[in-house]
Amino acid sequence: MxxxxxxxxxxxxxxxxxxxxxxxxxxxxxxxxxxxxxxxxxxxxxxxxxxxxxxxxxxxxxxxxxxxxxxxxxxxxxxxxxxxxxxxxxxxxxxxxxxxxxxxxxxxxxxxxxxxxxxxxxxxxxxxxxxxxxxxxHPTQALTDLYTLRRRVGSLEGLKLWIVGDVLHSRVARSGILAFVRMGCEVTVCGPPTLIPRGIEALGCAVRHTLDELADADVVYSLRMQLERMQGTYVPSLREYAALYQIDSRRLTPTQLLMHPGPVNRGVELDARVIDSPQALIVDxxxxxxxxxxxxxxxxxxxxxxxxxxxxxxxxxxx
CATH class of the missing domain: 3.40.50.1370 (Aspartate/ornithine carbamoyltransferase)
Known part of the structure; x- marks a missing residue:
């Protein structure tokens, strides 16, 4: 090796x-x-x-x-x-x-x-x-996510994965994009323009700023707002952020899988009902x-x- x-x-x-x-x-x-x-x-x-x-x-x-x-x-x-x-x-x-x-x-x-x-x-x-x-x-988190998905769906080739949330401050997102793209996944990152790093497309992912096309994803990977790393204001309020980017039962289709690296801020990036749904791989x-x-x-x-x-x-x- x-x-x-x-x-x-x-x-x-x-x-x-x-x-x-x-x-x-x-x-x-x-x-x-x-x-x-x-x-x-x-x-x-x-x-x-x-x-x-x-x-x-x-x-x-x-x-x-x-x-x-x-x-x-x-x-x-x-x-x-x-x-x-x-x-x-x-x-x-x-x-x-x-x-x-x-x-x-x-x-x-x-x-x-x-x-x-x-x-x-x-x-x-x-x-x-x-x-x-x-x-x-955070390379071992990316490997953990690959392993979790492979156990659930088998081949990762061609899998459509959306990473939603605070991508700017997320080491999980950076390692995840590199790992998922390397294994043949189609990766899209989504969040407010203030929370998406400039030039992130160079890692091989697409960028969206709304959840309008979220239904196209096979897997939704939600990220928390990393307030402890923020110096300044990136969104008007958590309430407004949740209204635009929270993953809930209206936005998550019955066939999609849900992932989150933890810890979860319930009621912000994820609604409690989807966290506890059979589609969630968070405990896995x-x-x-x-x-x-x-x-x-x-x-x-x-x-x-x-x-x-x-x-x-x-x-x-x-x-």
């Missing part, structure tokens, strides 16, 4: 070719079988250390990386900026070099700053996984996140070696 052999990191979806993505999704499928067992653990990464270094709040990504590492039998160290030496003014570089002294196999980094994962990869010999860097990228996305991140850790740290043949082999049980 060229990506794992040459890169050793997952910093961007651009690190992955189509074959790399296919391999990761297939690997995730094998780990789904592990997750269905009574004992959800394999010895693949026993004796290896994974560090989760999170400078931003997280529930789904943090929890899924933690579960992924534990189910692969890795030793895990969770570091959050609150309560660490970061509170005392320690720089990211000094923190990474300190943690690298523990000889981790991988560092999973989330940061509010675009490019942080790239910088971390220069300061450590560990494999670095980007768990979200500012408005830049959360479930998929564990096995996809298991696949990423495996391919970076054990893929291609002896572990590749025994990825889902259980621990020997005592007689």
């Amino acid at each position: 060229a990506w794992a052999a040459e890169g050793r990191h997952l910093l961007s979806i651009d690190d992955l070719g189509r074959e790399d993505i296919q391999r990761l999704l297939t690997r995730a499928e094998s780990f789904a079988e592990v997750s269905g067992r009574e004992i959800k653990k394999v010895p693949t990464l026993r004796g290896r250390t994974v560090i989760n270094l999170f400078y931003e709040s997280s529930t789904r990504t943090s929890a899924s990386f933690e579960l992924a590492a534990k189910r692969l039998s890795a030793d895990l160290l969770n570091i959050k900026s609150v309560g660490s030496s970061v509170d005392k003014g320690e720089s990211l570089k000094d923190t990474v070099q300190t943690l690298s002294a523990y000889d981790p196999a991988a560092i999973v980094i989330r940061s509010p700053n675009a490019g942080a994962a790239q910088m971390v990869s220069r300061w450590t010999t560990a494999s670095v996984i980007n768990a979200g860097d500012g408005k830049h990228e 996305q959360v479930e998929s996140g564990v096995v996809v991140r298991m696949a990423v850790l495996f391919e970076l740290l054990a893929g291609g070696g002896r572990g590749a043949r025994n990825a889902t082999e259980q621990e020997p049980q005592p007689a």
